[in-house]
Amino acid sequence: MTDRANLERGYRRLLAWYPSAFRRENGEELLTVLMSCAPESQRRPGIAASVDLIRSGLWMRLRPTVPRAARTVRAAVRLMYAGAAVTTLSLIGTIISLPFIGHKAAGLRLFGDSQPGAVAITLGIVSGVILIALWLWMARANGQGRNWARILSTVLFGLATLHLFGNKDVVQLVFVVATWLVGLAAVWLLWRPSSNAFFKPRGFTQAGHVADSSLRSN
Amino acid sequence: MILTALANSSQHGYGIITDVQEISGGRVRLRPGTLYTALDRLRTDELIEVDREEIVDGRLRRYYRLTPTGTKRLGVEATRLQTHATAALTRLRLAGGTAI
Numbered sequence: 001m002t003d004r005a006n007l008e009r010g011y012r013r014l015l016a017w018y019p020s021a022f023r024r025e026n027g028e029e030l031l032t033v034l035m036s037c038a039p040e041s042q043r044r045p046g047i048a049a050s051v052d053l054i055r056s057g058l059w060m061r062l063r064p065t066v067p068r069a070a071r072t073v074r075a076a077v078r079l080m081y082a083g084a085a086v087t088t089l090s091l092i093g094t095i096i097s098l099p100f101i102g103h104k105a106a107g108l109r110l111f112g113d114s115q116p117g118a119v120a121i122t123l124g125i126v127s128g129v130i131l132i133a134l135w136l137w138m139a140r141a142n143g144q145g146r147n148w149a150r151i152l153s154t155v156l157f158g159l160a161t162l163h164l165f166g167n168k169d170v171v172q173l174v175f176v177v178a179t180w181l182v183g184l185a186a187v188w189l190l191w192r193p194s195s196n197a198f199f200k201p202r203g204f205t206q207a208g209h210v211a212d213s214s215l216r217s218n
Numbered sequence: 219m220i221l222t223a224l225a226n227s228s229q230h231g232y233g234i235i236t237d238v239q240e241i242s243g244g245r246v247r248l249r250p251g252t253l254y255t256a257l258d259r260l261r262t263d264e265l266i267e268v269d270r271e272e273i274v275d276g277r278l279r280r281y282y283r284l285t286p287t288g289t290k291r292l293g294v295e296a297t298r299l300q301t302h303a304t305a306a307l308t309r310l311r312l313a314g315g316t317a318i
Contacts, residue, residue, distance in 0.1 A: 026254060032277040033231035033250045049249060056251030060258065 003043045008035060010045040017057025066143050070198040073142065076189035080139035080153075083182045084132050090175045091128035142190060147199045150190045157183045219246060220256055221265065221284060221292040228269035228283035231257075257282065265291055 011034045015027050034049070045053075066074045098121070134156060141149030160183055164176060189195065223229055223237040234257075235248045248256075260266045265288035269281040284292065 022258070026258075026280075028278040029231060029280045030250055030254050032279060033235065033253070035277070036232040037235065037250060049251075052249040052251035056255045059255055063255075063258075066262075 003041070004035070006043050007038055007045065011035070011053075014045055014050055014053040015057070017054050017061075019057075019061050022060050062140065063143075066145075066198065070195065072189045072192040072195045073145075073198045076186045076195070077139050077143040079182050079186040079189070080135050080142065083179055083186070084135035084139065086175070086179055086182065087128065087132050087135060091125065091132070095125065145198050150195075150199055153190060154187050157187045220248075220253070220260065221288055221295075224266060224282055224284050224288070225292060228281040230272075230279040230281050232279075234282070260288070264288075 008031065011031055015023055015030065018027070034045075034053075037049075066077055138149055138153045138156070142153060160180055164180055219238045219241060220234055222241055223234045229237060231250065231253060235250070235253060239247050257266065264285055266282045267285050269283040271281070272279045
């Protein structure tokens, strides 16, 4: 196998970090640019180029695909990412503080007082991770204009409202109310009239690019 | 800077990279991954669009051009930067600076 063929194979492997829709639409084109940028003598992808492709590929998987015109949806998606960040920080904070506040208090903070300390801590960590995953999932799906995600987000917000009540310590209460307010703002934004055009059924041109001209009028 | 590279003619990916490097006096060298992340965002925001595609030496080349919205956005940004630069130079002149 020649050096160029080796190099191309290396780049193709790195392109696997990108979502398949992006690869279908832009993979060959990106490969052309990568090969054009590489000196004739290069045999395999360099470290900087590899890091760039991995970072960009991961970003393309996570990025919100909301056009600038759909401002309310963009804001809602950002709030959801903020909700995930706050939940992550809260979970990390509680885990770090475990040795200082004791199992009983940590258990209460993580999962209420309905379970013994150790069980509550385990359940609390698992439910915290699930909560973070839900924030990220909803942010991504809403950012892709999925109407079911808008409905599911609202249902989850309703469940979060029920979680407001019950026995909590002050730290947990502050966290629950803060994330509830973030959720409230996100749901409110998702159902604004200006968000509706983004969630209407529409055709896709390529790689998730919206072909709905109605957004341009917003 | 990508919008500037597309200001007067359509360009393919590698052309944009070399043009941006030239415009920036060699200070900015876009990496292909970064470029395509930016192009994806600019397309989503409808600031650029695909002009045409060519096959050169068996490889796909896709040319991009500014949309009317992209042209307008570039004009607004250029005017804003020009206003800032003019204000900075005027103040330096008033302060007796030697920048001019």
